Amino acid sequence: xxxxxxxxxxxxxxxxxxxxxxxxxxxxxxxxxxxxxxxxxxxxxxxxxxxxxxxxxxxxxxxxxxxxxxxxxxxxxxxxxxxxxxxxxxxxxxxxxxxxxxxxxxxxxxxxxxx
Amino acid sequence: xxxxxxxxxxxxxxxxxxxxxxxxxxxxxxxxxxxxxxxxxxxxxxxxxxxxxxxxxxxxxxxxxxxxxxxxxxxxxxxxxxxxxxxxxxxxxxxxxxxxxxxxxxxxxxxxxxxx
Numbered sequence: 001x002x003x004x005x006x007x008x009x010x011x012x013x014x015x016x017x018x019x020x021x022x023x024x025x026x027x028x029x030x031x032x033x034x035x036x037x038x039x040x041x042x043x044x045x046x047x048x049x050x051x052x053x054x055x056x057x058x059x060x061x062x063x064x065x066x067x068x069x070x071x072x073x074x075x076x077x078x079x080x081x082x083x084x085x086x087x088x089x090x091x092x093x094x095x096x097x098x099x100x101x102x103x104x105x106x107x108x109x110x111x112x113x114x115x
Numbered sequence: 116x117x118x119x120x121x122x123x124x125x126x127x128x129x130x131x132x133x134x135x136x137x138x139x140x141x142x143x144x145x146x147x148x149x150x151x152x153x154x155x156x157x158x159x160x161x162x163x164x165x166x167x168x169x170x171x172x173x174x175x176x177x178x179x180x181x182x183x184x185x186x187x188x189x190x191x192x193x194x195x196x197x198x199x200x201x202x203x204x205x206x207x208x209x210x211x212x213x214x215x216x217x218x219x220x221x222x223x224x225x226x227x228x229x230x231x
Contacts, residue, residue: 032218043208043225044159049218088158092218102149103220107158 003027004106006089012112019076021109023089026070030091033065034103035074038086047087048074079113086110118142119211121223128199129231136194136226138209144189145211149220150182153206165192199230 005024013019021035032051036044050056050063050072062075072091076083086108093104118141128134138148147166151159163179165171165186173179183195192211196203206227210220 034219036222043222046219046221102161102164103218104161105159 003093003104004089004091006087006106006109008107009110010112011109012114013079014114015079015081017079017113019079019083019111019113021074021076021087021089021111023072023074023106024070025072025089025091025104027091027093027104028067028070030093032092033063033072034090034092035061035063035072036088036090036105037083038088038108040086044088076111079111081113081115084111084113117211117213117221119145119209119221119223121209121226123226124224125227125229127229127231130200131198133195133197134199134228136196136207136209136228138192138194138211138223140190140211140213140221143211143213145192145213146189147212148186148192149210149212150184150192150194151208151210153208153225159208162194196228199228201230204228204230 003026034049035047037047038044048063050065053065056063060077064073088108089106090103120139122137150162153159161174162177163171163173163184165184167186167189171184186192206225208225210222212220
């Protein structure tokens with residue numbers, strides 16, 4: 001079983017629609033969760049972080065976390081063609097090792113926003 | 116804030132040579148830096164974690180004698196790929212963690228290595 005599961009996509013949505021990206025993780029000890037956006041040939045860019053159960057909104061982005069279900073999602077409202085990229089879910093792992101506290105990345109969901 | 120740079124952005128080398136990649140945190144002190152490798156259409160794979168002044172911690176399957184990591188200061192970490200082979204061709208990305216945000220990682224722009 002993979003540690004972080006994401007649907008590889010592509011997820012295709014029309015411009016202006018809501019894009020919903022999902023992620024499940026296996027490490028129950030994870031306390032911090034991150035969403036990164038990666039354009040082709042570029043390095044990841046931090047979109048959002050979430051630490052508590054519930055929703056966290058930042059502009060057009062909303063992250064949702066349910067630790068009991070080991071599930072985290074990212075909603076993108078009013079999707080734009082410039083949002084077309086691969087979105088990586090990254091729970092923090094190894095919480096007991098404060099010197100390391102690495103992130104484990106999912107394989108990413110490719111989002112395509114159609115003009 | 117929290118800007119990370121990498122140099123070079125791309126490099127082409129002959130098989131058997133060594134290549135050094137630098138990762139710098141420009142406007143903050145990075146207590147921990149991470150090195151990732153990403154092959155085409157795959158996700159980021161953590162290679163090693165380095166804390167300033169300590170030996171790097173390598174992930175399982177990563178050869179520490181082949182991928183030398185030095186984290187001599189709070190703003191600089193280097194990755195040296197020794198005796199490079201074509202299968203080492205990949206996108207190498209570093210990230211840095213700030214002292215005030217224990218989990219958030221900020222990524223450098225990456226270095227594309229091609230070994231002929």
